[in-house]
Amino acid sequence: MTYTPRAIDTHLIEMLNGLPAVSIEGPKAVGKTKTAARLAQTTIRLDRGDEAELLALDPDRLHRDPTPILIDEWQLMPQSWDLVRRAVDDGAGAGAFLLTGSATPRATIHSGAGRIVRIRMRPMSFAERQIESPTVSFAGLLRDGPAEVGGRTEVAPGDYAEEIVRSGFPGIRTRQGTHHRDALDSYLARIVEHDFSELGHVVRRPRALEAWLTAYAAATGTTATYETILDAATQGISDKPTRPTTVAYRDTLERLWILDEVPAWVGSRNRLASLTQVSKHFLADPALAARLLGVGAGALIDKPQPGKIVARDGTLLGALFEHLVALSVRVHAEVERARVLHLRTKGGEHEVDLIVERDDGKVLAIEVKLNRLPNDKDVKHLRWLKEKLGDDLLDAVVMTTGPLAYRRPQDGIAVVPLALLGP
Template sequence: MGGEVESTHDFRSGYVRRVVDDLLDELLPSLPAILLDGPKAVGKTATALQRAETVWRLSRPAQASVVNADPQVALDGPAPVLLDEYQRVPSVFDAVRDAVDEDAEPGRFLLTGSAPPPGSHSGAGRITTVRMRPLTLPERGVSAPSVSLSSLFEGTFDAPVAGASVLGLKDYADLILRSGFPGLQHLPARALQIQLDGYVERIVDRDMSEGGHNVRRPATLMAWLRAYAAAASTTTNWDKIRDATSGGSASKPARSTTLPYIDTLTRLRILDEVPPWIPSRNHLKRLTQAPKHHLVDPALAARLVGATRASLLRGAGQAFTPEDGTYLGQLFESLATMSVRVFAEVVPASVSHLRLDSGRREVDLIVERDLDRAVVAFEVKLAGDIGYEDVKHLLWLREELGEQLVDAVVLTTGPAAYRRPDGIAVVPLGLLGP
C-alpha cells in the first residue's frame, strides 16, 4: 500500500468502541428489540456481544437446528438475547416480533444480520433497525475529530470551525485502500489484498445464493461488479454499467440478469447507494431521480478495478465520463459519504444527494435532520485549497433553501478547518465526527 498512517487502536487486543455504541446505549434501555443491520465483517457481532446476556449464533448448524425446530427456545434466556445472523433461521424474526407484541419490555432482544430473507415481513413498530457500516477515520484511531456533524445542525453560517489535520492526500489514499473492516486493520498490504479479494469472491460464490439469488455465470457477476466499482460516486445509469460489463459489445448481460444483482447486493448491504433528495419544503424542480453509486467500502471498489496507491496518486482511472474526475476523487467521496452516513445515524438524519437533471447544479450530500427537516449540505473535494468554484453550488443552495439550510461544508484533504468569508465551512475529512 505504501506509507502507513499510524493508528492508536489495536482491534486484535479487545473491543474498540464504535460511533454506534453511543446510539445503542441510548436506545436499548427504551426499546424491546434492535436489529444491527450491515454487511458481513463490519463488526455487528462484536458490538452486540458487548451487551448480550444470552447468545445464539445461528451461523452454527447445531444452534440453528435447535432454533429452527422451536424458535421460542431462543427467546427465553436472560435479556438481552442476541440472535446472531438471524436470517439463517427466517422464522426467528417473526418469533421476536410476536414476542414484542406480547411484551414490549425494553432491552429484550438484539439481532444481527446481513440480508433479510426475500419476502420477509417488516418489523416496523416492534424491531428497530440500526445500520452499521465500516470504520470511519476517528473509529480507526487515525484522526481526532474537531467538527461535529450534530453541532453543525445547532450552529449558523458564522459559527467558528477549527482544527488541524495531520492527514494529507497520500494518507487518504492509503486509508481508502486499507479498508474499514475492523478485522483487516492489522494486516500487511499483501495479506489485506488477499482478504479483500476473498471477500468479493465469497459474495459471488456464496452470499448471493444465501441472499436468494442463484448466480448462473459467476464471471458475469464479477464483471458487473467491476463496472459498478468504476462508477463509484457517480450517477451513471444502469445501462452504461451493463454495457461496461462486456466493453459495450453485443454480448452484454440482459437487464433481467443484472436487475437481480442490484436487488440482492443491496439486501446484502454490499451496494450502499445514496438516494436522490426529494425536498418537501421548496420549489426546486427537475431534480434527478438517479441514485449515486457506492460500494459499502471504497477498498472493495479499488480492488475490483485494480487500483493501487501509485495509480490513484497519478490520477489514473477515470470512470465513464471525464467530468467524473479522477478515480481517487471518486473513492475519496465514497469514503466521505460512508463517514457522513455513520455520523448522521446519531443525529438522526437521512443522507441523500442533489442533482438537477441537466447536471448544471449538484451537491454531493444533503443531510436532512429527521426532527425538523433542517439541512446541512456537503461538497467533497480532493483538494486542500478551496475557491469559489468549489463552493458555488452550496451558495446557490443557500439561496434556494433559505433558513432550512443551517450550514454548508466542503470536505477536503487539506490541513485545517476554517470558515470562509462567505460562510461556507471548510473541513478536512479527518476532522469530521459525530
Template sequence: MSTYVRRIVDDELDDLFEHIAAIAIDGPKAVGKTTTAEERVDGLLKLDSKTNREAMQADPELLLRRVRPLLVDEWQKVPEVWDVVRRAVDADPTGGQFLLTGSASPAEGATAHSGAGRIGRLRMRPMTLTERGVTTPTVSTRELLTGRRPPLDGLCSLSLVDYVEEIVRSGYPGMRHLSARALRFQLDSYLRNAVDRDVPETGITVRKPDAMLAWLRAYAAATSSTASYSNLLDAATPGQSDKPSRSTSIAYRDALTQVWLVDPVPAWTPSGHPLSRLAQTPKHHLADPALAARLLGLSVDALLDGDGKPLGPQAGSMLGRLFESLATLCVRVVAQAADAAVGHLRTRNGDHDIDLVVVRDDGKVLAVEVKLATTVADQDTKHLRWLADRLGDSLLDAIVIYTGPNAYRRRDGIGVVPLGSIGA
C-alpha cells in the first residue's frame, strides 16, 4: 500500500502532464523529485546507476525502447538524453510521455537544444508547512490573486517556537524523521557534498572548496537581504587583505544556483506602472532556511535567544530573516501552483521595501509583507499602503504574514494571515 504524501506540485502535474509530452522537474537534491515523479510513470531509468549511465552514454537512443510514461532520473549525468527526448517529442507530441528529474543544470553546451517548446520545466522546492503536516491552511493564495479581496478567517495553532523549530527542522522529506544530532550531521554532509561533489559534477572546477563554503556561510548571513557581493566576499574572508575578485563571488553564486542550492528572489520590475527608482538586486535565499541556520550554527534555542549577526542593508534579527525565508519558501510554492511569479520590491534609497510581490500573468500583483510578530500595527502596513497608492487597481490584494493565531482583515482592507494558514 502506497504511503506517498501528495505535494503541492502534484496538483500542477495533474493539470499539465496529460497535455505536455515531456516535463523536467528541477530542484535541489533530496527535495522529493524522484518520489513524486515515480507516482506517475510505468518506466524508470536511473542515471545515477553506473550500468545505466554507461549504456546511455554509448547509445542514448536506447531510452526510447523503454516503457512510457518514462522517468529519466538524474538526466544531467548523461545530458545527451535531453536531446533524445526533445527529438522524440518533435516526432510525437502526445502528452504524458516523459518526466525528467535533475538536481543540477548541466554545463553550458552539454545539450544541443534548450528544449523550449518541447520540454516543460517545473520547479520543486522543499516542503511547505502544509506539506509537512504541521498545519492546515485556511487562506487560499489562488483566491487572493483573484482581486476579490475575500473575508479572511481561521485559527492557526502554530506558535513562535513551532515556527523556529520548523526553520531548523528543514523541508527535505528524508530529514524530517531524524533526531537533532542526526539532522545536524545530514545538513552538514549535504552542504559539504554540494561543494565537493555536486558543483564539480556540473563541469565547474572548485579550486578551493572551503572558500566556497565560507562564501556560502556569508550568503546565509545575508538571508532575506540584498547585500552586495562585495559585502559577501568581505564577510567570507575577514582579515584577509588579498581577497577574491567580485567575479569569483559571482562564479560561486552561479555554481551554487546551478545545483539549485541558492534560490534568490528577483527584484520585481513592473511595466506600465508609475514606479521608478527601484533597486534591481535580488534578495538572497538558500533552498531551505534550515541550510542557512546550520551554516550559521544556529539552533532553536540560539535563534530564540537572538543569536546570529545578519549581513546586509535591511534591519532585523537573524530569526526575523529566517522567518521571512521560511515564508518565502511557502509563498513561492503556492504561487507557482497558482501560475504566478514571485519577486520583491525595494526602492534604491531603501525607503520602501515590499518583501514579496506575487505577480499574475497580466502584471497585477498581490503584495506581501512578512513580520516576526504576533500583532500587526499601522506601522507594519505603511509600505503596503504606499504601494496601493501607486498601483491602484493593479494591486489585487495586500497581506501581512505574521506569527499570530488569527487570519482577518484590518479596517483598511489589508489582510493579516498567520504563516501556517497560507495555502494554495
C-alpha cells in the first residue's frame, strides 16, 4: 500500500532531531504505525506474538538496537513506557525512541514529563486526502499580518458529503461499496466488543453503549449536556444506565481517542465576560458519526437535477461539515503547536465555531458555513470578536463549500473553501 504523506511527517522529523523520545497517540487505524515505521531502524510490535515477553526478558536491548527504536502499541505492555523513560534518564540521545499508542492504559505509569513528548495524530485532513491542490496556508493565517488568500476549486457540496462519509482513516477510505460500510461497522463493533475490555472495562450492556454512542453522534458540533445525550440514548427504556456508567463510557472512549471534543476558549489575554466553559462534541472522525446515525452521502445531499445540489438535511450536513472542518483544522494546528477551541457566550448571543490560539494568546477565529457565498449575517460573530480583541485577533475566516477563496472588501474577513485550506 502506497504511503500517503501526512501533515505530521515533517514535524515528527523535526522533533526527533532534538528530542530523545516521541509518543504518537491517536485512535486505531489512523496510520501511526506506518508513519512511525518509515523513520525507525528497529521496530518492536507489542501486538505480535511474544514481542512483549522478549522485551521484558531483555530490556537492555533498548540500549543496543539501532535507533530510532519504534515500540508499537506500547499500551499493551505499559511497563515499556517506563523502560523508555529510564533509557532517556540514562542519557539516550535525540531520536532514540518512537512510541505509538491507540489507548491510555489504566496501569499506573510515570507521566514521562520531560522525557517523552506526546503528539496527537488524527484521521486525514481534507488536504491530506489529496483531492485538491490547496492555495491558502493555515500556517500563514496564524502569522502576524494578513495572509494571502486566493484560489478557485471545483469541489462542490456533494464532494464534501462524500468525504464526510468516506472517512479519514487510510485503510477504511480506500474500500468501496458495501466493503466500506462493513469496515466502518467493524471498527465501531470492535470498540464495544474488544477495545473496552482491553482497557479493563467490561461492558455488561453493549446495546446501551451503542445507543449512547449514537446519541453522542447526533450531538455532533453541539454543547449538549451529557444528561441530554443520555436521555436521547435511552428514550423508552426504564432501566437506564446510571450516571457513573455513562461517565465510565466517556472516560474509556477518551482513552481510546474516539472522543475528540473541542474545549471552550476563555481568553488567556483578553478574558471576555460570560463565556461558557462547556466543550463541543466531536468523535474522532465524521464518518464514524455518519455511520452511527445510519446516513450516507445520499441522505445528506439531494441531486434533483443535473448540476443542482441541495442539502437534504441541512442541519445534519452542517454539523458533519463542521466536524470535517474541525478535524482538518486540528490536524494543521497540531503541527503549528496551536490549540483549537470554541467560543460561546453563556446566553448564546455570540458563538465562534473554532478559535485557534497561539502560545502568545493571539487567536485565529473560524466560522463554518454551508453557504457557498457567506453574507453579512454569517460573519456577524467574527465582526463582534474583532471589536473585542483588536490586534489580538490574527485573522478571521469563514470556511465554506464555495468555489472561491477571497477577502470580503467591506471587512477584510477571509472566505476560504475547505478544499483550498492546506498546511
